[in-house]
Amino acid sequence: MKVRVARRVVFGSTIALVLSIGRAEAQAPPSSAPGAAAAAPAGAAQPRDPTASKLAKVHFEQGDQYFADKEWLKAHDEYVKSLSQEKTMSAMTALASTLRQLERYNEALDLYEKVLLEPKLPSNLMDDVRRGVEDLRKRVGTLELTGDTPVGARLLIDEKERATLPLLAPLRVPTGTRQISVKKDGFEPIAATAEVTPGQKSVVELRAPSRKGRLSVSEKHGWALEVEIDGQRLGVTPWEGLVDPGEHQVRLHGFVGHQALAECTAPEAGAGGAEAAREGAKMESPLQTATVKLYEVTPVVLSAQDVDASLRVESTPSGAHVSIDGKVVGRTPWEGRLPLGEHAVEMRAAGFLLAKQAVRLERRKQREVQVVLEREPDPEGERRTRNIAATVGYGVGAAGLGLLAVTGGLALKEVGEVRSRCGGTSCPQSEREKLDEAGDLGTLATVGLVVGAVGVAGGTAALFVLQPSGGDRRPGAPGGGAKPAGGVAWRAGVGLGRFEIEGRF
Template sequence: MAGWILALGLLGAETRAEPADDTAKFDIYTGEPLARAHSDDEAPARAHSDDKAPARAHFERGVARFDRQEYREALEEFRKSLEHKRTRNAMGYVASCLKQLGQYDDALEQYEAMRSEYPELPPRTEATVAADMAELAGLVGTLVLRGDVPAGASLFIDDRFRGRLPLDKPLRLSVGSRAVRVEKEGFAPIATTVEVKAGRENVAELVATSRKGRLRVSERHNWPLEIEIDGKATGAVTPWEGLLDPGEHTVRLRGFLDEEALLSCDVPGAMPGGKWAAARQGAKMESGVKTVNVRLYDVAEVVLGAEDQDASLKIESAPTGARLWIDGKEVGQTPWEGRLPLGEHAIGVRADGYLYARQEVTLERRKQREVTVALDRVPGFWTAEFWTARTVGATAGYGTGVLGLGVFAVSGVLALNTSADLKQACPGGLCPRDRAAQKERAHALGVTALAGLIVGGAGAVAGTVVLVAARPEREEKRVTSAGTAWEVGVGPFGLSLGGSF
């Protein structure tokens, strides 16, 4: 310290003295030799008339305060001088002020900056700077941060900002107890203290009290959808940002969106206060599942694109008011309109007095479907539809069969009873003459029963053959939907259904 002040003092003295050789004259402000071509009276006039006047004025006030040991005020004056014009003497005085204030690390850095800007210092000045730097090196230590060192965080030493993490090199600090604090927006500060010892590496272990990371989730179209994290609904709506435990997490978006907004890709309006609200009805939306790695005291961002997962379907029937089933579940009456997941669905329609109708419908993304089902009446006993040739033939066959079986049953019973009486009256098979007529009646009843059995069996077979083999022309009814044609008909085994796409 004394050496630097002495060196500057000598420079200053040389500007005030009257040596015999004017080559020894120096400007205390710049540290440069005074021009030999001018007299002593002309040189100061030239120095004060150029654009360096503000810098020189601050410098001279700084020297005056330095001489009065007002080092903090002097430091401010020298820094203001440097703002107007950088000179090696002003930089040297700044280093001296920092040293007097106990900021040894800053003083050392100031000397290094001075040497960088003025690599060829005069020998006497170089010797003074080298000695001062050697003294300062014994009054500082280096700081190394370990543990929870979040990238991009701000480092404060004794409430003074010292840079962004990670540091590109160890930080020099003056000896003594130092308060270390790391701050990053959105997270709790990390603080510790370290006892800095001179000439050695000092380690500050940082331990975060709140071990969290931050996740930012948004939808590609800025649609407000509900967020699922690790398979659980969070109740949050995109866009969203919040704290999570470090590690891997899965994220998915789900919800509903107004159909007009979906088709136009517009963003629905926000609620009062600027908050977004998820819709409770409309087009069902869902994104894929994405895995994101959240790191401690870091911000991870994920952008997901949601797509509609259902389509609009409208179902009508003739007659209207029919009961409606979709995928085996009764959903109400026709007409019906709603949204269903994409893909194939089974539709069933039934009304009193009509045949049940069933069909399949395929729903595609962003395509509304309309389906109309026309039901066929159930044929009544007294209607012409019922009394078709097939029905009449089958009825006649089964009627004949029933009549024959009836004759068989009655005649058979009478034949059995008559035979039982003859058996008692004719021991050994020999019957008296008065039993001859009874014997003939038993024989006739047996023949009649056999004939009834044959006729009954033939009638049943004939009715079945007519019902099965006599296939009438199909009565078909087309059921139409957008892009689909359906056919419902009555065949020998009941209702039949066909379709084309």
């Protein structure tokens, strides 16, 4: 193998890896854009471009001159230019040595490790490269980030951009105190300091100075409508601003000119952007929940509907819950704007039956719905009322019949005694007074009979007429029938010289 030896000494502990590397035989495939520390390992051999090879040689030799003069930055630039024309192991190792002199140890280590992967690396240099790798690994540590690591943010170490978050693996960085900065457009930078120990992993927890996310709100058709977030008006669509992370309720409302609405055209934006219309068709979007994350942009696209119609809902009694299209909107009396077309209105109140009504709304018209709510049936209360009425009726009947029995018995007794004393002949005046008293007792007996009959009739009527509503029945009657729950069981019968009726409630 033909070898061309560079005439220089690598200063410090830098190994002159470029010595004894043949430029002609140790060629790698050209790279379209290798970069300073990102030249890919050589692969299969490719045809040489004489012009590119000549330019690569010129830049390489100029880099060697700068290297000998310790002008590390200029040497770095020339080696990069050489690699941009043709990738060679000599240029790769020379660039790695230069990066090492610039104390960019992590980049030098990455490039040295790529040199080790080259299939044409001379065996006599393999040990030198490995020793360089071993030495550099003592000069770097790894960095791992936790906490606030926004996706897509740029990570800068000592003001130099190193990666895009999130990191897929710990990042190599030079040892010592490192200034960390995380930047993302539209948000405040996140800064931190890390102490990197050789060969060790340093874990740094990032904390954002302003814990915000960004919400971007637009209307589907491009209409300029007012943006309302959590009940506060914040601007006009399209709108974007910082909000706290978490859930937010977003909706749009405003006006759109009737012509623009008919043609579905968005307003033209002026110098200060689109302005919300102050008249026209009333527009409103459904309420939407947007979940905003820290240091992330959450887009929300809402579609506004024509709500140029109003509805007023009243109920008797007032205070009933009002639901429209299955969503609770408030209590009666309630008034608001709704999209045009059919809507299902429901009103519900404790102790009353659910009331439903369909309403059709038309543009620029107000509809009113007035409903008298019906009370829910109370079987237990009706059952108590029935039982009380039956008890009172039978009690009055029992009192009347008791009066009949007592006064009727006394009247009959008085009449019998007078008749026995008079013996069928004319009675003295004293006995006639006895007969008058017996007549009065008979009158009371008649009253007791009437009262008793009315009471028994009223109690019986209460049992059968005052039935609880709602058909509350329970199984158990003979023959597969039913009997009232909690209530009436009765039986009537006729026998020789008797008539009987019995029941319970």
